[in-house]
Amino acid sequence: MSYDPDIRAAGINVSALRLDPITMAAINSCHLWEEVIPYPWECIPEWKRKDARGLDLAIWYEEELCGLCYATPRESTICIKIVLLQGHTRNTHPLRGWIAPIALRATEFYARMLGCDEIEVQEPDPGAISYYQKLGFIFDKTNRLVFSLDDQ
Template sequence: MRRKGKGTELRNQTLKSEARKLAHRTVSMDPEALAAGVDATSLGIEPITPVAINAYHQWSGPVSYPWDDVLKWKTKDAKGLDLAFWYEGELCGLCYATPRKSTICIKIILLQGRTGRTHTLRGWIAPMALLTTEFYARRLGCTEIEVQEPDSGAIPYYQKLGFHFDTTDRLVFPLDDQ
């Protein structure tokens, strides 16, 4: 069991930063991403900031996810993983995942790609979010990733990424046998 107290917040920030960097490096060497035109020098995997929230409000379509709340959640949830996916200065996707008080499971609470128009990262937001969350979850010692309350239309896509419904009807991605 990991120690709580002094240094824990810094450790969590370091683990999140390392997960973002490792995911960036992995995507930058992925043959499929390269074939799709994803240039690592134009890709940013960063924390969600007020700048990202403002960029989100520029997306077309209804504002149906509580991204504004993520800034508050981050202050209360030291282990929460917040991801903003940028490409050439354009916000292309957002993700928020957290283990809450679990040492077994990290949950993807919110995940959304840019609505409206096409962009270079279309089709890559969920895989990059999963990859970053997986790197972070493994460092925390979690054994699975769960999608909390998945949109029914997105379930087949999650299943293509390796998620399945467990015996308790949760959409999970196991980490122990990967």
């Protein structure tokens, strides 16, 4: 990420970027966002207890929570699913436009460690589908929105 010319061109100080597990502090921070969309972030601690392979990311810029992501392969050895992904609802947060790419890179790295072949967005928001497609996701033959790791 630190060598990504696009992120540097956007003026993002990569040393201020932090990826942490989703903690109660992160959950409390996202509940302070304006226009909170009711994603079940408070369920993450329980999901993590039940799913040791789940990936939970709190994406911070300095001390500001900018996004959250939860992905899991569940029992699969082929696919990891992005179950929840949300950026800060304020249009001017410092990582605006970068939450999905950052979450995708982290999920891709983790998926490769697990030996998965693809990343799927579980039940994508219809308004976000074209954005996911710009990031390289396509609908497969079974109408799942997937990102193939074989081509990368």
